[in-house]
Amino acid sequence: MADLNDPTTSWWRNAVVYQVYVRSFADSDGDGVGDLPGITSRLPHLAELGVDALWITPFYTSPQHDHGYDVADYRDVDPLFGSLTDADDLLARAHELGLRVIVDLVPNHTSEEHEWFRAALAAGPGSPERARYLFRDAPEGELPNNWSSVFGGPAWTQVDDGQWYLHLFDSTQPDLDWRNPEVPAMFEDVLRFWLDRGVDGFRVDVAHGLFKEASLRDQEVGEDERPTSGATTEHSMVERDFKDEPMWDQPEVHEVYRSWSKVLDEAGPDRMAVAEAWTQTPESMAAFVRPDELDQAFNFAWLLADWSAEAFAGVITDTLAAVAPVGASPTWVLSNHDVVRHVTRYGGGAQGLARGRAATLAMLALPGSSYLYQGEELGLEQVDVAPEHRQDPSYLRTGEVGRDGCRVPMPWGGSEPPYDFGPAAGQPWIPQPADWAALTVEAQTGDPGSTLEFYRSALRLRREFAWTAGDAVEMLDLGAEVLAFRRGPLTVVVNCGDSAVGLPEGEVLLASGPLEGGLPADTAVWLR
Template sequence: MIEMLLENHNIREAKTDWWKDAVVYQIYPRSFADANGDGMGDLPGVTSKLAYLQDLGVDAIWMSPFYPSPLADGGYDVSDYCGVDTRLGTLEDFEVLVESAHRRGLKVIIDIVPNHTSSEHPWFRKALASPPGSPERDRYIFRDGKGGQPPTDWQSHFGGSAWEQVADGQWYCHLFDKGQPDLNWGNGEVRAYFLSVLRFWADRGVDGFRVDVAHSLVKDLSEPLRDQPKLDRALPLDGSDPLYDRDGVHEVYRSWREVFNEYDPPLMAVAETWSPANSRTFLYARPDELGQVFDFSLLKSSWSRDSYRDTIKASLAGQHSIAGHAGSNTWVLSSHDVPRHASRLALPAEASADDWLLSDGLHPVIDEDCGQRRASAATLMMLALPGSAYLYQGEELGLREVSELRRETLQDPVWHRSGGTVKGRDGCRVPLPWTKGGPSFGFGSKPAWLEQPDDWADRSVEAQVNDPGSMLSFYKLALQHRRNLPALRSGEFAWETGAPELLVFTRSPAFMCAVNFAPYPVPFEAPGGSRVVLSSGPVDGQYLAPESAVWLILDSAADLPRHPGDVPS
């Protein structure tokens, strides 16, 4: 009986803590799969591909917003937090998706967007119809201007002022598009509303939440409002900024944790914060708050041994210093907000990704083979690190950034608000290719809402699924090994010495990862008795191939399948 109780306890603990080492696959619903043939992805399309995701070997899916939205910002402008956009399906479709995912052993994380609503949200419509100083306006941030000018110099992340004037002369704050008015989190009604939203989706079976712009909710709204000419990538890292990373935001997340803990197992959450990683970043990951926070430092790192090593060291130290073993690190290389890393990593260190996109990918012309090598090596390294890994849809196919999208097709508000000086994020949101042919490479029965490049036929799932040397096969093997090797679930991390071009670390028991950042072979003698589990380039026992990574078992106990050892195509 004692053994049975202990076994049940361990199962319960593992179930509760699944997120600490999970591989989470981000789905951008409009670009994943189109079931009804209207050119836009939808929830039934996601459900139809769950077998693919199960076979890929991920633990969870993260759904970017699917709520009703006028799409001023790709769905991150929400007009109804407890509904489903009719273009993407119904609430019943969502419930079917969750049930189907759970049957396949997949957890479901959804986006929650608490910093702002859509300007089409009923609250904001009532605010516009109500007088200054009214309770309806207090849900948002309305202020009088100064001599016909905005109340402060606050800037929008999408370009221009963060203030928009309304008919009666007042101004409202929007840190993003003008169709995304910021909420006033000093208002008790706002706080209570979002607690009810969390419960609404938790009652429908979701396992967790990704919190959009998690560091921006609480602002210093004491009069007079303070100017703040910088965006959150250049903050004073002490909580004193009027807009970002203020201490009061943690009170909000402690109240959210109380809701999460009402469920069995407790819900997980991960904070999105783009401010530079520092000691405060990991406060969001405390066990009485969200538990996890995105550290985008790896995504921002240049392709060099020292840059990657410094980033990993800082992230591991920051997580442990704040949350210890109660939380876990998060690692990410691509998302719906940045150019895909198969292209980004091929850019010269001095090149600007924004300038490259603005040139339609012509200046500089990148070496796509180099990008594939570096992407494969970086992914193998990331999947060997302690914590959880977040993958972005299509990276398992080696998809490149679509830099050549025509100007008239661009939908990202960044393009429009910057006056055409920043091309924006549409290039990483182009719908996925599932087959080698058809009007949208199997995405749907009609052309997709963003044009897919012709070379994606060879990057489609159909083209790769039976090719043992493909990127898709490479990802499947990596995720299979990550799931099966105890060291990659909970093993202790330690740095090892190597050539200056190499990044080498171990996880106990008996696992080693080595990455060569140089464009030439580097001497690497594997420890005696070790054998290759998986590599992104050829391994001959004496050298590590250019821009490649290798996983080694330091004993011969496990009999694991091998990748052919060629660079994934």
């Protein structure tokens, strides 16, 4: 086991973290919505799976316009999900099972129902209450600037007295002004509140977005382009144009995380924070994880890479090179609650599942932390949610299919919906497909060919080398369509081509699929 007092071997450096989307994990009270007691009841599944920690999406008091990412009270639990006592019980049970708990923190914006924003509306222009947010005036018929919302449409909404407030997301999520000292002071108090209750870490939502350029100038775009606030993260092996983003990744944000680092250190050497920072280069991502800032940052380049040996190799090389100078551990992630599930991205069906398992095997072999998204251990695909059941605010604002398809509740057992998601007989908050019976935890347990047992085997074997194989990765040349690398005693080969390839010498530890005639297409193997 790692010495938790040694900053080079802190638990998160090589952890496997499982993301729990609270609404969709497990329902304890039969209302069709997941909750904290439901999570607590299913923690043994995570312990048996072999993960080290769980990250729980926001469960704070919220009107739920963005499913909890619109927070009205950061120091309480929404009754939809339980109570503070339920949160304490979850933490205690997780720790009993050897699981760390990371909670989501949303510092870029609050809910419109937060007491601060209600006070801002009541106080009027020029008031100290409005100074906590980004209120601006604009000439008649114009907006304060040309910025757009990530969820579509303008990033500004006008209030009754004529002023406008900035919201880079939904209009119910006003952005805070982090240049106002009351804002960082409040969030340091929130950090301490949850640290005192025993949480082990924080996932920082929109970590790159707290500060905007002070002038709030227009975004510069080309003649044929429209302003956009969407994420632009990518690792490219060719030169590309960089976008002008005055709303993201401003240098002042790093002072916030230096302060937070001190708060975490005060709570103990085993507390951490991971940034959701959509940045334009590996180097700008690494800036968030300098020794005196946050501990990790999500590496979305792995998620965004095409099914390609060249693309995967480029991401590995670029990522390791970026984090090495700051001494941070990399992270790897294939799916989360905001993107199309990777089995579907890789083509869906049998091919998508085979590629998903192969990419997972490669990811789990790399140094650093892997973040899993609930249901990927079951091989779940993106669901085509009927329009009448879609609830994502991005869909409601734009009419374009949003993120609901990756948020369909977990199937635990049984032969029909709700698949033991909760005690109610009917469908949960987003209906589950009628053909998921073979994908439940119950159906896959004990089946040696199932995706669940594959994940369990991979995570069990990973524990044998995660802390001893070192951080050095040697890329191997086994052909243009093959991703191959060596880490310590482990050799990893992924066949991204269309036909089988030969295998190097070595003992087969685990393969993502049957090994026939060498290494088949869309298959990966661990060799020792």
